Amino acid sequence: MADIERTTLVEEAKAIVIGSHLSAVDKKLLVGRIPFVADIMLRMFVEVCKEDPFGVDAIVKSLKKKLDAQGNLKKIHEIVKQERRDIEELLAAG
Amino acid sequence: MKTEMEKFNNGEDNNEAVASGDVLGQQEFERSSSPYRLPESYKVGELEISVEALRTLELPGLEKDPAVLALSEEVRGELGATFADMAETAYLAESGEVSPDAKKAARVATAANALFASPDEEESAVDEATERQIKEARTDSKEVGTGARFVNWVNTKGKAIVRAALVAASISAIPQAALAGGRDFGGIFDRAVAQRVEGGVRVKRSVEHINVQQERIRIDIERLEREKDILLQRAEGRAGLGEVQNQTESNARLIQLDSRYRADKMSLDAKRMELESRHAAKPNPSAAEAARHRSQLMQIDAQEIRLDGNYQAQRARAEGRSAVQSGRIGNEMLDVGARIQRIDIEIQHRATELRRLNAERTNVLIEGGFRVFRR
Numbered sequence: 001m002a003d004i005e006r007t008t009l010v011e012e013a014k015a016i017v018i019g020s021h022l023s024a025v026d027k028k029l030l031v032g033r034i035p036f037v038a039d040i041m042l043r044m045f046v047e048v049c050k051e052d053p054f055g056v057d058a059i060v061k062s063l064k065k066k067l068d069a070q071g072n073l074k075k076i077h078e079i080v081k082q083e084r085r086d087i088e089e090l091l092a093a094g
Numbered sequence: 095m096k097t098e099m100e101k102f103n104n105g106e107d108n109n110e111a112v113a114s115g116d117v118l119g120q121q122e123f124e125r126s127s128s129p130y131r132l133p134e135s136y137k138v139g140e141l142e143i144s145v146e147a148l149r150t151l152e153l154p155g156l157e158k159d160p161a162v163l164a165l166s167e168e169v170r171g172e173l174g175a176t177f178a179d180m181a182e183t184a185y186l187a188e189s190g191e192v193s194p195d196a197k198k199a200a201r202v203a204t205a206a207n208a209l210f211a212s213p214d215e216e217e218s219a220v221d222e223a224t225e226r227q228i229k230e231a232r233t234d235s236k237e238v239g240t241g242a243r244f245v246n247w248v249n250t251k252g253k254a255i256v257r258a259a260l261v262a263a264s265i266s267a268i269p270q271a272a273l274a275g276g277r278d279f280g281g282i283f284d285r286a287v288a289q290r291v292e293g294g295v296r297v298k299r300s301v302e303h304i305n306v307q308q309e310r311i312r313i314d315i316e317r318l319e320r321e322k323d324i325l326l327q328r329a330e331g332r333a334g335l336g337e338v339q340n341q342t343e344s345n346a347r348l349i350q351l352d353s354r355y356r357a358d359k360m361s362l363d364a365k366r367m368e369l370e371s372r373h374a375a376k377p378n379p380s381a382a383e384a385a386r387h388r389s390q391l392m393q394i395d396a397q398e399i400r401l402d403g404n405y406q407a408q409r410a411r412a413e414g415r416s417a418v419q420s421g422r423i424g425n426e427m428l429d430v431g432a433r434i435q436r437i438d439i440e441i442q443h444r445a446t447e448l449r450r451l452n453a454e455r456t457n458v459l460i461e462g463g464f465r466v467f468r469r
Contacts, residue, residue: 041208062206077176085312
C-alpha cells in the first residue's frame with residue numbers, strides 16, 4: 001500500500017516536471033532525482049509546483065545554483081545561507 | 095501582558111511543533127518586525143538531534159565514521175553550518191507561524207535542497223549501497239512529525255550527504271592532487287572518492303579547455319563586432335561626405351557652365367546689335383554691303399547655334415559625371431554592405447560554436463562532473 005502511494009507520488013512529481021516548460025536538460029535533472037527524494041520532501045515539491053505555476057522554475061533555479069557551485073562547500077553554504085536570509089527578510093516584511 | 099517568551103516557557107503558545115513534542119527546545123530570534131522562533135533541537139522518532147549536533151556533525155551513526163573523522167575542522171564547521179541553515183529553512187517551510195511569502199520561499203529552497211541531496215538515477219546505478227540506504231531512510235521518514243521532518247531527512251540521508259561533502263571538500267585538494275600526479279590523496283579519502291577526485295581533475299581540465307576556447311571565440315566575436323562598427327561608421331561618413339562633395343562639385347561645374355554660356359550669348363547679341371547699328375547708320379548701303387551684312391549676321395547665328403550645342407553637350411556631360419560619381423559611391427556602399435554581411439555570418443558561426451561549447455560543457459558536467467563534484 002505504502003509502495004503504491006510512493007509510486008503515485010513519484011509519478012505525479014515526474015508528470016509535473018515533464019508537463020512543465022522547463023528545458024530538456026532541466027527536466028532530466030529533476031526526473032533523475034525524483035525517485036530518490038523522501039516522501040515528505042516530494043510532497044512539498046508537488047505542492048509548491050501545484051500552488052504556483054512558476055514554483056518548479058524557482059526550485060530548478062535554486063537547485064542549479066547549488067549544482068553550479070560544483071561541490072564547493074563554501075559556495076554551497078553561501079547559497080543556502082543567502083536563501084535563508086532572503087526568507088528572514090520576507091519574515092521581517094511580515 | 096505576557097511576552098511571547100513567557101507564553102512559550104509556560105507552554106501557553108499554540109505552537110504545533112512544540113505541542114506534538116517533536117521540537118524539544120526553542121530559541122527566540124528577534125527580527126526587525128517579525129519575531130519568530132527556531133528550534134534548538136529536533137526529535138525524530140526516539141532520536142533527539144540538537145542543532146549543535148548538526149553544526150558539529152555529531153550525528154547519530156556518524157560520530158565514529160572514519161570519513162567524518164577525517165574531515166578538517168574547517169570543512170566540518172562549514173558542512174555543519176550548511177546543515178543547520180538547511181534545517182532552519184526546512185523548519186520555516188513547515189511552520190504555521192510564518193507569512194505565506196516566507197513559507198513559500200522556504201518550501202522552494204527546501205524542495206531544492208532535497209533534490210540537491212538526492213543522487214540522480216545514473217549516480218545511484220553505480221552506488222547500490224547508497225540507494226538501499228536512501229530507500230530505508232525513506233521508509234523510516236514516514237514516522238516523522240511536524241517540525242522535525244527535515245532533520246529526519248538530514249539524519250537518514252546524513253551519510254550520503256557527508257559523502258557528498260567529502261567529495262566537495264576534496265575539490266580544494268584537486269590542484270594539489272593534480273600536482274601530485276592525481277594519485278596521492280594522503281589516505282584521507284577512500285578509493286572510490288579518490289577515483290572521483292581524479293575524475294574531477296579530468297572534468298575540471300575539460301571544462302577549463304572549453305572555457306579557454308569560449309574565451310577565444312568571445313574575443314573573436316568582439317573583434318568582428320568592432321570591425322563591423324568601424325566599417326559602418328566609415329561607410330556612413332564616406333557616403334554622406336562623398337555625396338555632398340559630388341553634389342557640390344557638380345553644382346559648381348554647372349553654375350560655371352551656365353555663366354559662361356550666358357556671357358557668350360550676351361557677347362553675340364552685342365555683336366549682332368553693333369552690326370545692325372553700323373548697317374543702319376549707312377544712308378544708302380550698296381547691294382554688296384547689304385550682302386556682307388547678312389553674311390555677318392549669319393555667322394553670328396551660326397556661332398550662337400554652336401554655342402547652344404556646346405552648352406547642351408557640356409551640361410549633359412557634367413550631369414552625367416555627377417550621376418556616375420553617385421553610382422560609384424553607391425557601389426562602394428554595396429561593397430561595404432557585402433563585407434558587413436560576411437562579418438555577420440562569421441559572427442553567427444562563432445556564436446553557434448559558442449553555444450555548441452556551452453552544450454558540451456553542460457554534457458561534461460552532467461556526464462562526469464556532477465557525480466564527481468557532488469557526491
